[in-house]
Amino acid sequence: MTVSVERCLSEDSLPARLADLERPPKRLFLHGELPRGPTVAIVGTRHPTTEAAQFAARLAEQLAEKGIAVLSGGAKGIDSAAHRGALKGGGVTVVVAPAGIDRPYPDENQELFRQVVASGGAYLSLVERTEPAERHSFFPRNAVLVALAHVVVVVEARFRGGAVNSAGHARRLGRALFVVPHPPWHELGRGCLLELKRGARPLESVKDLLRELAAQNLHALSPAGAASRGPAPFQESLKFPDTSSPVARRAAVLAAVQRGASSSDEICAETGLSSPQVSELILTLRLESVLVTDLSGRLQIHK
Numbered sequence: 001m002t003v004s005v006e007r008c009l010s011e012d013s014l015p016a017r018l019a020d021l022e023r024p025p026k027r028l029f030l031h032g033e034l035p036r037g038p039t040v041a042i043v044g045t046r047h048p049t050t051e052a053a054q055f056a057a058r059l060a061e062q063l064a065e066k067g068i069a070v071l072s073g074g075a076k077g078i079d080s081a082a083h084r085g086a087l088k089g090g091g092v093t094v095v096v097a098p099a100g101i102d103r104p105y106p107d108e109n110q111e112l113f114r115q116v117v118a119s120g121g122a123y124l125s126l127v128e129r130t131e132p133a134e135r136h137s138f139f140p141r142n143a144v145l146v147a148l149a150h151v152v153v154v155v156e157a158r159f160r161g162g163a164v165n166s167a168g169h170a171r172r173l174g175r176a177l178f179v180v181p182h183p184p185w186h187e188l189g190r191g192c193l194l195e196l197k198r199g200a201r202p203l204e205s206v207k208d209l210l211r212e213l214a215a216q217n218l219h220a221l222s223p224a225g226a227a228s229r230g231p232a233p234f235q236e237s238l239k240f241p242d243t244s245s246p247v248a249r250r251a252a253v254l255a256a257v258q259r260g261a262s263s264s265d266e267i268c269a270e271t272g273l274s275s276p277q278v279s280e281l282i283l284t285l286r287l288e289s290v291l292v293t294d295l296s297g298r299l300q301i302h303k
Contacts, residue, residue: 039070049156064092100131102129152178250285254285
């Protein structure tokens with residue numbers, strides 16, 4: 001399935017957010033254009049209930065209507081529903097794929113992937129266009145997908161699988177993680193209950209995601225993403241402080257706390273630092289008694 005010219009991204013042309021990964025990819029292969037504004041990843045099982053697939057599609061459609069790009073993995077089930085919902089909303093969606101575009105996975109989504117690129121979105125893969133999906137390529141694909149996202153949503157997931165793996169990456173990278181709650185007797189929702197126990201936030205509607213993006217000071221560049229695409233991969237719509245040196249990172253964390261950030265996730269959102277960097281700085285500053293926590297566990301500067 002040849003739909004566009006393939007561009008190889010490497011070194012400085014790779015999206016900056018991938019630097020948060022312990023082992024960032026050395027190359028990615030791009031068809032289409034990556035969005036420059038806020039992004040939400042929607043993931044879940046390949047064999048969802050009808051209600052879950054409909055929820056994923058509607059959620060993606062609502063995000064697209066607000067000019068927010070939707071990321072997913074292109075698989076059957078929840079992924080496909082998310083991509084189709086974003087297209088229905090007239091917005092931008094990105095397929096982060098484990099296979100080259102000429103060997104799409106699954107093969108039945110060839111036309112969907114063509115529509116994604118033709119509508120101003122992108123097909124981003126870890127391998128060249130003629131390479132098929134391999135068993136070992138799915139978890140690294142999940143890591144890239146989550147790293148590129150500002151918010152991650154798990155709609156429906158079994159106890160084990162790709163969606164739970166994606167949720168794990170979200171925790172490690174400090175990405176905001178939302179999960180659609182499921183009843184305990186629902187086998188397809190066991191992974192969602194697990195993630196809620198691990199600290200994910202329950203998702204009720206698109207309003208939860210819009211509030212989270214606003215808290216991160218991320219705003220759509222235009223309705224339905226009309227101007228939120230371009231050749232610069234993932235150019236952020238907010239300016240982070242300089243964090244090029246240890247001194248600058250320390251100053252950025254303290255400034256974020258002074259502005260009201262009171263948790264590791266909030267500091268990550270304010271500064272653009274990764275979760276491990278922020279955790280290390282918080283520990284150091286607490287040992288130095290520069291930062292303390294109040295009775296509710298919220299960080300503040302010691303007076």
